[in-house]
Every structure is written in C-alpha cells, then in structure tokens.
Amino acid sequence: MNSVIDSVDTTHPIAKICGEPLLEIPQDLYIPPDALEIFLDTFQGPLDLLLYLIRKHNLEILDIPMAELTLQYMAYVEMMRVDQLELAAEYLLMTALLIEIKSCMLLPNPKTETEQEHDPRAELVRRLLEYEQMKKAAVRLNELPQAERDFSVIQVWIEQNAVAQLPNIHTDDLYHAWVAILTRAKVNRHHQIKRETLSVRAYMSQVLRDLRGHKQVKFYDLFSPAATVAEVVVTFLAILELAKELLLEISQANDSGIIYVCAIDAT
Amino acid sequence: MSAPLMPLNQPDPLDSPNPAKIRQILEAALLAVQDPLPISELRKLFNNELSAAVLSKLLEEIREKWSDSGVELVTVASGWRFQTKADMQPYLDRLTPQKVPRYSRAVLETLAIIAYRQPVTRGDIEEIRGVGVSSSVLRTLIARGWIEAVGHRNVPGKPELFATTQHFLDDLNLRALEELPPLEEMKSLIESSDKNQDLPFEEPEESDH
C-alpha cells in the first residue's frame, strides 16, 4: 500500500484536504484484505466509493483535489487487487479514469482564445452528482410505506365465490344451428360424395388385400367385372398411388404382353 | 453505512392490554388475512400473552359490531374469518362480469339435432353434421341436464339413443317440444333430400337465407 502512496505525486508529498495536510491514509479507510467481500458489499461501485471518499473527507465536489482522491481511491483498489482482481474490474477502470484526469490536469493546457477552459474533472463531477441524486432518491423511495412491509391490503373472503355461470341458449339458437348444418351440407355435398364412395385410399387398401397371398396378380384381375366406370378409374388411381408409394411393383415382359402386379415385401 | 432502515413502527408494549386496541388488532388481522385464523394463530398477534378465552370474548364483540354490515365475522372449521354476506353477492357479481359464456357451434348443433330429430344416436348426429362428435360435446349437454340416453338402437354396437329432457324444456321456457321454432322449411328440405336419396339435407334451389 505504501508503494502506491510513494508512487503517486512524490513531488507533492502531503495532500491537503480543505486546507488540512493529509499525512497518511486515514485509519478509517483501512479495510483488511480479508474484508474484501464486505468492501464490495458496502460500496455499490466505483462511483459510490468516490462519493464516500469525497463526502467523508468533506472535499469540495466542484473542485475535487484529484491527487488526493486518486491516492485514497487507489489505496482501496490496491486492497482489492490482492486476491480478487476479477471482482475489482470496474474499480480498476475508474482508477484509470482518475489517473487520466490527473495527468490531463498536469499537462499544460493549450487554450485557444475562443475555447472555454475545459476541466477534465467536469464529467466525473456530473456523474458523481447524478449518482448521488439517485442514491438519495433510492433512500427516500425506501422510506415510503410499502405494501406488505408497512401495511397489508385487505381482502376478505367472498362467501359465495362466484358460481361458474353456464351459457344460456335461446330457441332461436337451435333454429340457427339447423340452418348452419344445412348450409354446410350443401357446400360439402360434392366433396362428401367423393370421399364416401370413391375414396382412392379405400381402394388402395382393397388392392393390397387382393394382392395378399399371391406372388403376382394379373393387372386386369384387379378390376372387378361388375365395377362401374368410376370404380375402375379409382382402382387404377389406387394402383398408381401404391406404385408411387413403393407398395407394389408393376412389370411387363414384352410389348403388349401381360402386365403383372405384385406387392413389394416390406422386408 | 450498511445500517438497514429501521421498521417504521414498533408495537407498543402490551403491559396493560387495552381491550379497544386488542379488538382493533384482531379486526385488522382478520380483515388482512383471507384464510380463516384459529385462536392459536390469533394469540400470536399478542405474543401468546392473551388467553384464548379473552380473545374469544373479544371476537364475539367484533362479530356483534359487524352484524349490521355487508361483511360478517364467522367461524368455520379452521378458524375465524370475515366474509361477505350472501346478499352482497349480486352486487359483487357486477364487478366481475364473467364474460357471458357461450356454447360452441358443435354443442349447439348437436343439441339442435337431438332436439328436432330425437331420439338419435351419436352416429346419426355425426352423419347429419358431417363431422365427428366429440365425447365432450355430449358430456357437456348431459352435465347440463339437457339431454339423456333414453335407450339403445338395436343395431350392431347397440348405440345409445339421446333425447332432450324436461329440464331442457324448463330452461328454455318451453312447455313442450312442439314450441321449438317450427322447421317448415326444414321439413320440406329433409323430405326433398329423402326423395333424392342423395344427401340427408339439401336446400331447395331457391331457398336463400
């Protein structure tokens, strides 16, 4: 820790806080390394730590003594670095910012005549003030009465808990239901005929049944002599569909020869 | 800096229990907690420093005090609780207008078919509607007490025959099935479709709705 102090601003050995020289890191700033968790719990982050240092030592926030603040801040961060660097990343980032601000202040500031003097601390001050404002707002919010914590909302039992309401219908509803059924029946008529009497899939099942137990069947044997034209067409479609789905095989030895159909064994 | 905020209020010490204050606390607790509170729970409010007998007496006083309001203090199996009186219910119901429930088209059509064509089997209903009838549709109507099985058709499977009930007529303010809206038009439709041997229900060409 001393190395930190020594390395910072050795030409200006004693910091002044509000006119008072600072000879050493105040005792109350010392946090034992094993208390790092407490440290991290205590401060919400680097801004919070900076605010603490400023308020604790009654520093003028608009004229932050950067050397002082940086020195104290780094003393804290050094503690964190000891064993839990990864927990301290945000603090290290702030360290870099503080050093950057400090170095900007040390460098000669080439001022043009039109340009207003820019204080590198301004942005930090703005952020500190904004954070402090919200920090205080949080405290006030927490002081407001809060449901469950400070009062309870009343809710007495409703004796007759609403009986599930059943739908009511009107005789007209039944009439309209009929009309709906009839209308739909008209719309669906052609579709129903097809589906019920000429189902390709039904005939596919029938063809498979006909093939069962036979090595092969002559193509024309698959058509019942009594079949209507529609049935013949559907049976033919069923055979094509089965061939497409690789459920049967159609073969012909020579031109105009007999066409044979055989089921494809699933094995 | 890590000091937690203190609770705003600490209970007054109860060295000299003041009955008015105790009643106030009991009342607040019973109003705030919806579940019934047994005396053993209520005693915790006072760190078990008050006897069950004392609390019972005070609870009776509270019950008496509330007797003229729309909320009453009652004892149920598991303890004491405040509850709204039954005569408040019609008003409270207005706050939560359950969306007026409606029966699905499937339920209404099934009911219409049963009402006009009874007795019918589930298969009949499916044939007329052109789609399957789920068991839940029939269960809904049976649970409502509007339809019942009145027998079995003597075909394979012996399917149940459904018909509407007296309760159905009562609920629809009907004295008899004949008071259902007449289906003159429908009748002719059905008859014409019978002649066509085509579809059970076909509309005449001109009948537009």
Add this chain to the structure above:
Amino acid sequence: MSAPLMPLNQPDPLDSPNPAKIRQILEAALLAVQDPLPISELRKLFNNELSAAVLSKLLEEIREKWSDSGVELVTVASGWRFQTKADMQPYLDRLTPQKVPRYSRAVLETLAIIAYRQPVTRGDIEEIRGVGVSSSVLRTLIARGWIEAVGHRNVPGKPELFATTQHFLDDLNLRALEELPPLEEMKSLIESSDKNQDLPFEEPEESDH
C-alpha cells in the same frame, strides 16, 4: 318464448337509493376485492345508476367512519382500497414469521433510476450507477410487478426500455408519479459537501472500522 333466462339472484331494485345500503355495498366490495377499485368500477355495483359525485361523498363518509380503526380507506393510483394502518403491521408480522424481504441497495437504486428517469434502458441505469446491473435486480423488480418493459429504444441491439407500473404506485400508496419524493437538486448536493451532511446510507462520523 324469447324471454331471456333470469339470473338466480336479482339485487333489490334501487329505485329509492338508501345511502346506508349503498355504503354497506361499497364497503363490502372494497373489503372483498384486493385490487384498488376506481369509481368507474364502483359505479358498476349499482348498474351505473349512481353518479361518481354521490359515490365519492359516500366513500368519504366510509373513510371517516373507519378512521378510528386499524384499517383505513385510501386512494392510490388505481382507485380506492382498504389497507391496514402502518401501526398494525408489527402485529401482523407476527403471524407470518418469514419477513418480507428488504430490497438491496442495488435494487433500490435501480428502482429509483427507473422511477425518476423512465423510460430507461439497462445501459442507462448502468451508466448512472457506474456498475453493471445484474439481471436478478431487474427480475426482482419485474417479479414484484413494479417495473415492466414498455418498448425498445431504436438503437443497435434494440434495448428494452423500462418504466414503473401502476402497481408500483399502488404498492407505495401513491396516486401518481408526481407524488414521488422530489429529487434533491444538484445544487443542494454540491452545497452539501460544505455542510458535511451525512448521506443516509453512510456511517455516522464516529463509526470507524
């Protein structure tokens, strides 16, 4: 035949509104419903036959009537509700040993930033607090129903914009965001360094580790 079915219970007709009865109904409804009830809801209790002005007057009478008890009638953002007074809570806490969790500083600061700067993104909150905001902090507030995502900022990544809810106002006994404690002005924060004010979260001067 077309008469609709009558509900089982019909409230008495309110031709001659009896203020005592109206108060009784209002009271029962407010005691029975946990969420705050706006006047518009309360008017439904009487089929909107009573004016908001009449109800407001009666509500004030109810509020007055209850003033001596452990329960109070208050108005919050969403309407009127009954709640226990703060001095009852220590007793009620004895019934529920598991204490309501107090929120961490991270949660409270995040809530404050959302409340006063809404709508804000998670990035905005992190910018102000100078540290990352863990998802659990936002989840805690969302779970409590105090904040919600109200949209997305139209920048790369489309981050969610968070705002406080009406429920947040209700839970804090507020009628509007304007009733939040006013923010301390930056000026006074600057001057406070002169006065060496202790920050509420900070240790008193003497408490050294």
